[in-house]
Amino acid sequence: xxxxxxxxxxxxxxxxxxxxxxxxxxxxxxxxxxxxxxxxxxxxxxxxxxxxxxxxxxxxxxxxxxxxxxxxxxxxxxxxxxxxxxxxxxxxxxxxxxxxxxxxxxxxxxxxxxxxxxxxxxxxxxxxxxxxxxxxxxxxxxxxxxxxxxxxxxxxxxxxxxxxxxxxxxxxxxxxxxxxxxxxxxxxxxxxxxxxxxxxxxxxx
Ligand SMILES: [Zn+2]
Ligand SMILES: [Zn+2]
Numbered sequence: 257x258x259x260x261x262x263x264x265x266x267x268x269x270x271x272x273x274x275x276x277x278x279x280x281x282x283x284x285x286x287x288x289x290x291x292x293x294x295x296x297x298x299x300x301x302x303x304x305x306x307x308x309x310x311x312x313x314x315x316x317x318x319x320x321x322x323x324x325x326x327x328x329x330x331x332x333x334x335x336x337x338x339x340x341x342x343x344x345x346x347x348x349x350x351x352x353x354x355x356x357x358x359x360x361x362x363x364x365x366x367x368x369x370x371x372x373x374x375x376x377x378x379x380x381x382x383x384x385x386x387x388x389x390x391x392x393x394x395x396x397x398x399x400x401x402x403x404x405x406x407x408x409x410x411x412x413x414x415x416x417x418x419x420x421x422x423x424x425x426x427x428x429x430x431x432x433x434x435x436x437x438x439x440x441x442x443x444x445x446x447x448x449x450x451x452x453x454x455x456x457x458x459x460x461x
Contacts (some may be wrong), residue, residue: 281312297321
């Protein structure tokens, strides 16, 4: 099995299924690692900025090691298929913008079928047709020429320092620990966000 094939299987195992969105993240992550001449992240040397929270982000996490938990996966909720990666060691960055033609927006038959499947009204044979089309599209995304898949641009941007360790405070209202930078104040005492937002109790009349 090739390295690429092994990586794809890892990504599918993590995500739970093979799909076109996963293929998009897979290609973007591989291009980024190549462009930055980087290996999978160990200690937050890499940073991934993802502009969507779709399937592809799982592939980015597995391949680049930029993860939500480590704090070097930054989500910007722009609804765009754009992935930007930075390497702290080399100071290099690369922006990968996926081209729109991948989404079959211009194919009304496919869009109708998709809607049926997602709303649970599709017949078994329609589901099967959808599955086959998705499989085809996944393969297409994985094998199409890179220039058709995306644009690749070098970027320079100041990246904030590595995630810091924060102190914890005790919420004066529920008694649970809360990271200092997330604590709020309520009635002059430290509070966690849920407690700070809790409406005043008692009769207000
Ligand atoms: Zn998926
Ligand atoms: Zn609390």
